[in-house]
Amino acid sequence: MEAVTVAAQARERLRASFASGRTRPAAWRAAQLRGLLRMAVEMEAEICAALRADLAKPRTESYVHEISLVTSSCKFALKNLQKWMKPKKVPAGLLTFPSTARVTAEPLGVVLVISAWNYPFLLAIDPVIGAIAAGNAVVLKPSEIAPATSSLLADLLPQYVDSSCIKVVEGGVAETTALLEQKWDKIFYTGNSKVGLIVMSFAAKHLTPVVLELGGKCPVVVDSNVDLHVTAKRIAAGKWGCNNGQACISPDYIITTKSFAPKLLDSLSKVLEKFYGKDPLRSADLSRIVNSNHFNRLKALMDEEMVYDKIVFGGQSDEQQLKIAPTLLLDPPLDSAIMKEEVFGPLLPIITVDKIHESFALINSMSKPLAAYLFSKDSKLKHQFERNVSAGGMVFNDTSIHLTNQHLPFGGVGESGVGSYHGTFSFDAFAHKKAVLDRSFLGEAKARYPPYTPGKLKILKGVLKGNPLAMVQAAVGCTGGA
Template sequence: MEAVAAAAEAREQLRASFASGRTRPAAWRAAQLRGLLRMAAEMEAEICAALRADLAKPRTESYVHEISLVTSSCKFALKNLKKWMKPNKVPAGMLTFPSAARVSAEPLGVVLVISAWNYPFLLAVDPVIGAIAAGNAVVLKPSEVAPATSALLADLLPRYVDGSCVRVVEGGIPETTALLEQKWDKIFYTGNGKVGRIVMSFAAKHLTPVVLELGGKCPVVVDCNVDLHVAAKRIASGKWGCNSGQACISPDYIITTKCFAPKLLDALKRVLDKFYGKEPLRSPDLSRIVNSNHFNRLQALMDEETVADKVVFGGESDEQQLKIAPTLLLDVPLDSTIMKEEIFGPLLPIITVDKIHESFGVINSMSKPLAAYLFSNDSMLKQQFEMNVSAGGMIFNDTAIHLTNPHLPFGGVGESGMGAYHGTFSFDAFAHKKAIVDRSFLGEATARYPPYTPAKLKILKGVLKGNPVAMVQAIAGFPGGA
């Protein structure tokens, strides 16, 4: 009951602030965005320390993958804020002549952002940037699985943004449940599909719209006509250089041909030795698994009876450090757990096929992924991959980099999510595009009104077909005016 009362209090306070109009002016929005920019710059060391405490994340990854992306997102929003807020004039059309028409972006109101633990700074602050830019009041619920970053956000945000319009609510399942029981104008959730379904069920009670940023098994298809060394580095970077595989767009499995697999394996082994050394569990550049539950889950994937003998590289683990070495597995059964569930860790299965086009069928037999990757110099294969594989996003000859482009939407499809954000799409995710028609009292078309006659219908048919003579007749009110 205490959690419910606190959640209701937070929502009502923010609803009062929103109702006052405080969040609507461009000046307020810009001031909050500049505050977030200052926070990222001034508190870089503290943010990196929190990420190190939660995930043993290397400082380079903390800055490049989290702090710099928040900074870029803020700058992009500040640069484009007035353009996004400006009403967009559209053609009015003959049926409403004389009139003017526009689309106006209005804030939704009070929104709830529930963030994830794997990128606990970025995935908390980035959606908040979009919500603020669109003029909303926001409640942020950071992930309790990353407690150091959650506590830091609760401490920092009130110091850099307007606390009457942006609130942080910490806690675990009871606090999250209490928040979900409230009526929000939008819910933005980043996490897994299981919890995504729970979020949707709560949202349905109030017909609250949702954005779900989920995950999925992101495939990497590797053709034989590639620069093998570059391909191996980019795959390894996207897998183990992204939080030790604990990323929603991390490569989840590779598909290549039987004849090319040995070459790809050798290239990946060489790259991993160079990245993390012969004793990767001692490398300061390899993030740890977030907690013992996830460590045990990943260990169980490797220990499954049909998978245990498929490890061809790595496999070492240290439960005390919660670290698992980069691990390659060859030709695991497609019905094994590791191929049915999103791995979200440093294990990378390699599936072999006779012909590269057979990869399409393997991918399409699973749920639609958040991202799909193809390494090839074959333009026809790229075209076929794009046409035949459905995914939230797609990259040719690299992994994970599409999220850095603010001009691209980032989001899933099917079970990998719904809705998108980043750049303009973040603003759109938290704004309602309101249709507005401003019509003159002149130009009254009497043919639209009863009593209906065949002559009026003839005129209206002409108007609907864009006939200017019919328009003149409709306005003139003949034959048979009302």
């Protein structure tokens, strides 16, 4: 009951603030965005410490993958806010002459943002930036699985933004459920697809629109026509250099040809040893697994009877440290758990095919991924990959970096997500595009009104077909004998 009360009170207080019009002016929105920007800059050390406590995340990754992306989003929103808010004129059309037409972006109201644990600062603040830019009041529910970051956000946000319109609600399943039971004007959820289904079922009770940023098995197709060393480094950076594989756009499995696989394996092994040393479990540059539940899940994927003997590199683990080394597996069965579930960790299966084009059918036999990657110098192969593989996003000759481009939408398709954000797409995710037609009292056409006659219908047909003479007749009231 207490959780429900807290949730209801948070929503009602913010609804009252929104109803007052407080969040609508550009000056208020810009002030909140500047506050978030100052928070990210001034509290860098504290944010890095919280991320270290939650995930043993290296400071470099904390800054590059979280703090810098938040500051970039704030700056981009501040630079473009006036343009996004400005009504956009569109053609009015001759049918409504004389008139003007525009599309006005209005805030949805009071929105709920539920963030994830793997990038607990970025995935909490980035959607909030879009919600604020669009003029909404926001309730943020950080992930309880990253408690240090959740606590830090609850402490910091009231110091930097308007707490009458932006509120943090901490807690676990009970608090999240209580929040979902309330009626919101939009729900933005980042996490796994199982919880995504739950979020959508709650939203359906109130016909609440949702953005679901989920995940999926992101494939990496590696052609033989590549710079092998660069390819190996970029795959490793996107897999293990992003939270030790605990990322929704992390490479989930590789597809390459049987003939090229030994070269790729050798290159990846050398790169991993250079990145993390001969004993990666001692590396300070490798994030730990977030908790024992996820550690045990990943161990079970590795230890499955049909998979265990497929490990060709790595495989070490330390339950006390919650660390698992970068691990490569060669051709685990496609019906094994590691090939059916999203890995979300440091295990990387490599699947071999006879011809690289066979990768298309293999990818398409699975759920649509959040991202798909292809390494190749072959322009024709790139074109075929783009045309034949459906994914939320796509990168050629690198992994994960598309999320840094504020001009690109970031989101899934099918089971990997609903909706997108980043840059202008974040603003659009939290704004309603309202159609506005402003017509003069002039230009009455008798042909549109009853009583209908064949003459009037003839004129109306001409108007609908764009016949200039019919438009003139309609305007001057020629009704064909009516």
